[in-house]
Amino acid sequence: MQLSTKHLLGIKDISPADISLILSTAAQFKEVLQRPIKKVPSLRDVTIVNLFYENSTRTRMSFELAEKRLSADTINFAISSSSASKGETLLDTVNNILSMKVDMVVMRHYASGAPHFLSRHIPAAIINAGDGINEHPTQALLDAFSIQEKLGSLPGKKVVLIGDIMHSRVALSNIHLLKKMGAEVMVAGPPTLIPKYIGEAFQVKVEYDLKKALAWCDVANVLRIQLERQNQVLFSSLREYNLAYGVSKKLLDSLGKDIVIMHPGPINRGVEIDSDVADGSQSIILHQVENGVAVRMAVLYLLAGHALD
Amino acid sequence: MQLSTKHLLGIKDISPADISLILSTAAQFKEVLQRPIKKVPSLRDVTIVNLFYENSTRTRMSFELAEKRLSADTINFAISSSSASKGETLLDTVNNILSMKVDMVVMRHYASGAPHFLSRHIPAAIINAGDGINEHPTQALLDAFSIQEKLGSLPGKKVVLIGDIMHSRVALSNIHLLKKMGAEVMVAGPPTLIPKYIGEAFQVKVEYDLKKALAWCDVANVLRIQLERQNQVLFSSLREYNLAYGVSKKLLDSLGKDIVIMHPGPINRGVEIDSDVADGSQSIILHQVENGVAVRMAVLYLLAGHALD
Amino acid sequence: MQLSTKHLLGIKDISPADISLILSTAAQFKEVLQRPIKKVPSLRDVTIVNLFYENSTRTRMSFELAEKRLSADTINFAISSSSASKGETLLDTVNNILSMKVDMVVMRHYASGAPHFLSRHIPAAIINAGDGINEHPTQALLDAFSIQEKLGSLPGKKVVLIGDIMHSRVALSNIHLLKKMGAEVMVAGPPTLIPKYIGEAFQVKVEYDLKKALAWCDVANVLRIQLERQNQVLFSSLREYNLAYGVSKKLLDSLGKDIVIMHPGPINRGVEIDSDVADGSQSIILHQVENGVAVRMAVLYLLAGHALD
Numbered sequence: 001m002q003l004s005t006k007h008l009l010g011i012k013d014i015s016p017a018d019i020s021l022i023l024s025t026a027a028q029f030k031e032v033l034q035r036p037i038k039k040v041p042s043l044r045d046v047t048i049v050n051l052f053y054e055n056s057t058r059t060r061m062s063f064e065l066a067e068k069r070l071s072a073d074t075i076n077f078a079i080s081s082s083s084a085s086k087g088e089t090l091l092d093t094v095n096n097i098l099s100m101k102v103d104m105v106v107m108r109h110y111a112s113g114a115p116h117f118l119s120r121h122i123p124a125a126i127i128n129a130g131d132g133i134n135e136h137p138t139q140a141l142l143d144a145f146s147i148q149e150k151l152g153s154l155p156g157k158k159v160v161l162i163g164d165i166m167h168s169r170v171a172l173s174n175i176h177l178l179k180k181m182g183a184e185v186m187v188a189g190p191p192t193l194i195p196k197y198i199g200e201a202f203q204v205k206v207e208y209d210l211k212k213a214l215a216w217c218d219v220a221n222v223l224r225i226q227l228e229r230q231n232q233v234l235f236s237s238l239r240e241y242n243l244a245y246g247v248s249k250k251l252l253d254s255l256g257k258d259i260v261i262m263h264p265g266p267i268n269r270g271v272e273i274d275s276d277v278a279d280g281s282q283s284i285i286l287h288q289v290e291n292g293v294a295v296r297m298a299v300l301y302l303l304a305g306h307a308l309d
Numbered sequence: 310m311q312l313s314t315k316h317l318l319g320i321k322d323i324s325p326a327d328i329s330l331i332l333s334t335a336a337q338f339k340e341v342l343q344r345p346i347k348k349v350p351s352l353r354d355v356t357i358v359n360l361f362y363e364n365s366t367r368t369r370m371s372f373e374l375a376e377k378r379l380s381a382d383t384i385n386f387a388i389s390s391s392s393a394s395k396g397e398t399l400l401d402t403v404n405n406i407l408s409m410k411v412d413m414v415v416m417r418h419y420a421s422g423a424p425h426f427l428s429r430h431i432p433a434a435i436i437n438a439g440d441g442i443n444e445h446p447t448q449a450l451l452d453a454f455s456i457q458e459k460l461g462s463l464p465g466k467k468v469v470l471i472g473d474i475m476h477s478r479v480a481l482s483n484i485h486l487l488k489k490m491g492a493e494v495m496v497a498g499p500p501t502l503i504p505k506y507i508g509e510a511f512q513v514k515v516e517y518d519l520k521k522a523l524a525w526c527d528v529a530n531v532l533r534i535q536l537e538r539q540n541q542v543l544f545s546s547l548r549e550y551n552l553a554y555g556v557s558k559k560l561l562d563s564l565g566k567d568i569v570i571m572h573p574g575p576i577n578r579g580v581e582i583d584s585d586v587a588d589g590s591q592s593i594i595l596h597q598v599e600n601g602v603a604v605r606m607a608v609l610y611l612l613a614g615h616a617l618d
Numbered sequence: 619m620q621l622s623t624k625h626l627l628g629i630k631d632i633s634p635a636d637i638s639l640i641l642s643t644a645a646q647f648k649e650v651l652q653r654p655i656k657k658v659p660s661l662r663d664v665t666i667v668n669l670f671y672e673n674s675t676r677t678r679m680s681f682e683l684a685e686k687r688l689s690a691d692t693i694n695f696a697i698s699s700s701s702a703s704k705g706e707t708l709l710d711t712v713n714n715i716l717s718m719k720v721d722m723v724v725m726r727h728y729a730s731g732a733p734h735f736l737s738r739h740i741p742a743a744i745i746n747a748g749d750g751i752n753e754h755p756t757q758a759l760l761d762a763f764s765i766q767e768k769l770g771s772l773p774g775k776k777v778v779l780i781g782d783i784m785h786s787r788v789a790l791s792n793i794h795l796l797k798k799m800g801a802e803v804m805v806a807g808p809p810t811l812i813p814k815y816i817g818e819a820f821q822v823k824v825e826y827d828l829k830k831a832l833a834w835c836d837v838a839n840v841l842r843i844q845l846e847r848q849n850q851v852l853f854s855s856l857r858e859y860n861l862a863y864g865v866s867k868k869l870l871d872s873l874g875k876d877i878v879i880m881h882p883g884p885i886n887r888g889v890e891i892d893s894d895v896a897d898g899s900q901s902i903i904l905h906q907v908e909n910g911v912a913v914r915m916a917v918l919y920l921l922a923g924h925a926l927d
Contacts, residue, residue, distance in 0.1 A: 347663065348691075576706065595717040598718060
């Protein structure tokens with residue numbers, strides 16, 4: 001089986017069949033990761049560059065581990081130690097890298113659409129590891145994998161995304177993926193952080209009351225409030241955000257049912273999620289991280305099939 | 310033979326038998342490092358993260374080389390390119406890393422006790438590569454290995470630690486180790502840089518006169534003056550420090566005996582040590598660096614025995 | 619065949635026979651890089667440190683790829699995460715690294731002559747990856763390789779170097795190499811950026827008129843204007859520089875002949891070179907990048923012969 005796409009730019013443009021193939025391949029790699037010897041020789045002669053124009057811990061590390069467990073050769077290239085400050089265009093940077101016979105590019109960029117632009121100009125396989133406020137497809141894939149693992153399947157499951165929907169690439173990729181795979185989707189948060197058009201545009205429910213949102217759902221995916229770009233205009237303070245939209249044990253206990261708790265990390269404890277929820281029995285947050293490596297191995301492995309043709 | 314500990318958090322909490330096992334294992338790895346082929350397959354399926362919350366050249370590089378020569382997979386994670394600035398807790402960061410199936414964590418942190426805290430919450434083996442002003446156990450181990458290599462054994466040897474005893478994790482780890490192994494220990498330096506209680510607390514001699522200290526000892530371990538956090542209150546100037554506590558050729562020649570000169574690096578030539586001493590025939594400074602790789606290989610190898618059980 | 623030198627410090631001090639040996643060895647490695655499996659086991663037990671005291675994308679990455687394709691173990695050491703800020707001398711830093719049994723040092727330093735100084739004090743093989751405004755020998759070698767590949771040979775070929783000759787280590791290394799190998803060399807640019815003595819000192823032609831320079835040459839190697847250290851005294855503005863010395867399609871079309879276009883990168887499009895020239899059919903800029911990996915493999919491979927003796 002092969003993907004019908006050469007790149008993974010976003011969830012928006014891939015088919016449900018491709019998503020299913022990635023998820024089932026990830027399940028096989030997850031088995032590999034439980035073994036004492038977690039390494040397979042699949043990409044032994046593939047060279048992959050991790051091109052990060054934005055800081056990242058878990059995503060970069062997750063990709064790097066996925067690459068190493070597939071036996072690929074990896075090169076890290078972070079903006080701070082790069083020529084980007086010298087005024088070179090993105091396309092020139094990448095063309096230079098590819099001239100060195102690199103097979104695949106894992107790329108995070110602060111500009112929405114940067115990997116899409118590149119994919120029209122270069123032959124190598126591109127994996128979007130997050131572009132601006134657009135998409136973060138491998139995060140949505142690992143989230144879907146984790147829901148499926150916990151609840152058995154995606155179709156008909158009710159998933160609410162909570163928080164800053166407006167600026168979240170995780171939210172957008174999740175909405176695309178969950179809708180494609182037949183789940184029901186709601187977005188919840190303060191009106192200032194939810195785009196006005198979103199209900200009609202994506203056929204998702206919109207809810208401004210956190211308790212109602214939680215009462216409706218099977219799964220709550222709690223998004224991170226970006227402290228580093230906290231916008232005073234959008235909500236008044238972290239404390240007020242926590243009071244109105246922080247997911248607390250008390251609130252969950254009041255629902256009379258168990259819902260699955262997810263978070264893409266890094267967590268702000270006491271802001272969007274309380275510690276006893278993040279660490280509680282219904283939380284699958286650390287499974288998401290674990291599954292991330294398996295999902296990324298699957299994406300790299302499947303795209304390499306094209307890259308090496 | 311196995312270590313009786315799962316982690317290497319500090320010298321304070323490990324037994325003389327564990328120290329002896331590490332030193333004798335290091336001797337075997339030192340032999341390996343003399344061969345044309347310096348690599349052994351011992352940790353071929355082990356993944357190790359180097360988690361550095363403080364800058365470091367030699368310690369990080371020494372660990373990375375030790376890991377590569379044991380054939381481990383290594384991931385580097387430095388604070389500057391990390392999520393730490395995003396407000397994630399240390400425990401969350403490390404739990405995330407471990408969810409990615411990392412077997413061992415080599416960790417340097419600016420907070421004293423950070424690795425000890427972690428060891429109570431995570432299952433992976435932790436190696437402390439320096440925590441605040443507390444301990445730097447692999448440095449003390451390589452120092453002991455180097456003394457033993459030069460003088461044949463540790464029991465009864467007279468070792469003086471010279472300089473900023475107050476803020477030095479190297480000093481504290483050395484005191485613990487040397488006392489446990491039967492050496493005699495003295496600390497020397499200006500009164501402002503030597504904790505008041507230290508003589509009684511650790512059963513070490515205290516000496517404020519450098520010449521007397523050198524006349525007493527077999528080995529002088531000269532500590533680095535931290536230029537980057539030079540505290541004007543503690544001594545008046547680098548020049549005055551050098552006049553009173555700088556180890557010079559002239560001073561050494563006046564002793565009428567040869568003593569072994571050590572320094573954990575990086576050296577401030579002309580401050581705590583003069584160039585003709587650092588480069589002189591009694592200096593084993595570069596042997597310390599060489600032995601550091603062998604000692605770290607031994608620690609990683611022995612702890613992996615537990616980690617892989 | 620072996621090189622007659624232990625280090626590659628600059629082109630100035632190596633023989634035409636050594637240059638020929640490097641270029642012919644590079645041709646063999648270029649063949650390797652066209653294969654599906656681009657890796658050879660030649661340096662399997664060699665440890666190489668990439669010691670970069672200046673930012674670099676392509677040079678560091680090109681060396682790292684060359685090392686990995688030769689199966690060497692590599693350690694990266696960049697100034698920002700180093701002890702250099704702690705006041706350690708360059709010689710101490712490198713001696714420390716070598717005590718850890720590193721076989722070869724690839725080094726970029728902001729100070730002209732830094733690798734030459736080191737080579738007089740340390741036993742390991744040193745490869746200069748750029749020192750201040752002095753030399754960048756592997757760049758000149760890959761430029762020569764690329765010219766030879768395009769035009770068949772070097773003797774008698776007319777090469778013009780265009781731009782900031784005064785501050786360019788690429789220009790100096792190119793002049794040395796091209797003269798040694800029998801090519802004719804011209805330098806062109808504004809008088810403020812061309813050293814006064816250069817014609818007599820190096821037996822090169824000097825031309826201040828870009829059109830005349832291009833009319834004379836077979837190959838134009840267009841140098842980068844360093845935006846980050848743009849010196850207002852030396853020329854008035856980037857726009858004026860472009861008008862007088864920017865290589866444009868229109869200008870090339872007016873020559874009535876095809877010349878080969880080169881650039882060491884990163885490119886400032888619209889400053890020293892226009893986009894339709896950089897991307898045009900006569901440009902071999904991306905071949906230069908590709909050849910860089912093969913040339914660096916050759917240098918590392920040939921010097922390792924000495925390093926491992």
